[in-house]
Amino acid sequence: MTSNHDPSILSPDRTLPPSNPPSQKTFPFPRDYHFPPYFTRQPTLTTRHAQLQKWSSLILSYCRYHKIWKLSLADAIESDLFWNKKLGKRLSREDAREVLEFMRKEGRSEAVGGKDGSVFWVWWRDPEEWAGLIADWVDDTAQKNTVLTLYELTESEATLSQDFHGMDPDLLQKALSILVKRGKAQVFGQEDQQGVKFF
Amino acid sequence: MFLKHLDLTTALRPLYLPDEVLLFVQDNVGLYEGKFKIPSHQNGSVYLTSHRICYIDTEDPRKNSVAIDLKEVERHEFYAGFMRSSAKITLFPKPSKRSSIQNRAISNLSQPSRSATASPSPRTDSPFHLPTSDPSPVGPGTWICPICSFSNPVPSNFDPYTASERTPLAPCLACGIKPPYALVMKAAIASATSRPAQPSPVPVRAPIPVRGRTDQPRSQPDTWHLSSSEGTDVQKSATASFQCPRCTFLNHPSLLSCELCGAPLISQDASRIAQPPVRTESPGPVLNTMPLPGMESNEIKISFRTGGEKIFLERLKGSMTQRKWLLQNAPPVPTVEERTIAGSGSSTPTGERVKTGGIAGLEQRSRELRKNNELVIGNAFEDLEALMASAKEIIALAESFAATNGTSGSSDSSAVANALGLVTTKDMLGGGSNSESLYISELSRNLAEFLTDDARGVLRKAGGIISLVDLWAVFNRARGGVELVSPLDFEKAARLWEKLKLPVRLRQFKSGVLVVQASDRTDEKTIKTLLAWLNDLHVFPPDKDLSWDWQVFGGGITAQDAAERFGWSIGVAEEELEMAEEKGALCREESIEGLKFWENWIDDTQAPGGRQLYNVI
Structure with missing residues (x-):
């Protein structure tokens, strides 16, 4: 039940690609990323829809690649996700927000608490999927009925190969609460010293 | 056939012949042959042009459209309509060889003055099977001498369409003063309008004013003329004295010109010479064909269901008397050189042309040319009738001036030609309740023709698409400043294209801009x-x-x-x-x-x- 989990590392900075380099290789942007009109809002409905879908999938795969769970809009529009420096083209803040709004409707993003709504969850896996993933891992590693700290779950070397390694603690809470509801886990402990037991 | 096939333009209007001018359009008409309706020719528009009457079917224009050449129309009758029957205009065809007898039977009732033996070739306009001994052959028409008010005959060689100022004019028979050119011109035109539709081959040297039932025999000549309708009558009258067609003085039959007024008389010999070939032609077996029931139904009736017949009739009369189709076969307007030769030839008594060479010759030629142009223009604008007679020349002149004035002239001159014909104007259209819509639909067709005219290439120049406003400007410009089309009418006409199935279409962009493009350009x-x-x-x-x-x-x-x-x-x-x-x-x-x-x-x-x-x- 020990956890030297430091909340300071949950700062938004951590969600940004420069400070979170899981891999030194750069993300392979899709072809559309190099197409200048891709960065202009399309007025025609069908084209607009296709454009939003392409942005949506780009953001999801970008976030998956860089293991980003929380996307801060203000920072992201300065990143190469929304700014193709080679083309000299960037998505405007309004357009980026619209893309995220579109993703929200598709169930692929969610505003994180704040009223200004500039930080978004990006569900390249939604909480249900995360919950399933964690349960499966516990199953596979025969850790049922053992107690794990939340820190262990996301930061220990044992989970290094798993997608949920380094997962945002808030998201972890969400995923675990789903498992609790299903009766597959039990979370106990204090604020910073939480443990979980899987059944 | 009396009814002829008709070629249509892309806009489903008649394809005009050269020099043909549109006079009148009326929709909602039907055609009858004899007393019977012609199937599938019951709802259409009738176009009266200077040369033809064209019927264009509304349902199936390409298949059911016919035309009647005015030159083949013997005469026309008007029926004003009564109760529920519409006004009708009946057109009688000129007799062909086979039916000449039958037509004679009809026409003799109403036209005592007309020759019974119809000519087999109705276009021989010249009535002069004259004895060559006649010193001054005289055409129909007289001019009043402005000096002594003696009425002189217009010389027969004076043709109002080819004559110019240089045509030598005979002096007044009484006082010997030469008449002004315009005076003779007017007289000739006036007499041309009263000339018969079908000139008689019987030698006639006096005006024959009668054509159609509506005209009353006009004046002097008919007393003796009547008798010429049968050869035997001529024989009888030969013994009697001979009445002068102009002054009614009874001359001796052997005289060639009137003793009193000097008007040429037809000699009995001449009539005898002329008679026989005609007589061999007319009677005989044709008689047998007369009672055939089919022959009767050759007349074509146009039924005006929504009015317009009065103006149609009026303009039909006009074009029947003008006989523009003769112009088409007429020799071309003499070229400048010919005229110059004729002019200088007449000026030298020997008939030889004074020959000058080099620059002096060129200068002289251009001087003469300029003088000639001056004369033509001067005459043409002296009064309206003369202008109408010499319209062709004036257009040719205007075009040549435009050509010398610069390259931009060409489009303007075509605009002039356009303004003088082929353009639908409001007064060309029949009355009735829907005259406005008829105007719009005609304008619509007119526009479509204008757009698809390859020579003009309005659409091609604009890359196959032109905004309606630009087109409006171009179109009104091409109308040469006459009968300008209002923007409202213009838009209405453009909106009709689709309904009339014309090869252009009006398109509205989502911003509301209206453009015109060929309908195959999607x-x-x-x-x-x-x-x-x-x-x-x-x-x-x-x-x-x-x-x-x-x-x-x-x-x-x-x-x-x-x-x-x-x-x-x-x-x-x-x-x-x-x-x-x-x-x-x-x-x-x-x-x-x-x-x-x-x-x-x-x-x-x-x-x-x-x-x-x-x-x-």
């Missing part, structure tokens, strides 16, 4: 050409380095580029590009360089050959 075609162009941008290397992969994406085009490439106006180019964008074929890129349009690589269903290129990357 949005799909426009998009195709745009995409073909964009496709080229993948192949041809750009002249500067681009930050994107041009081999994959090609390039973006602005409205300016498109306008330059296709000859469109910028406004049209913008609209076309936005149309293509709206259809999903293109997408846009906003940048500091302006709005550019690209192939739509965003929407995979639209991306050109997107799949194979995906693999390349």
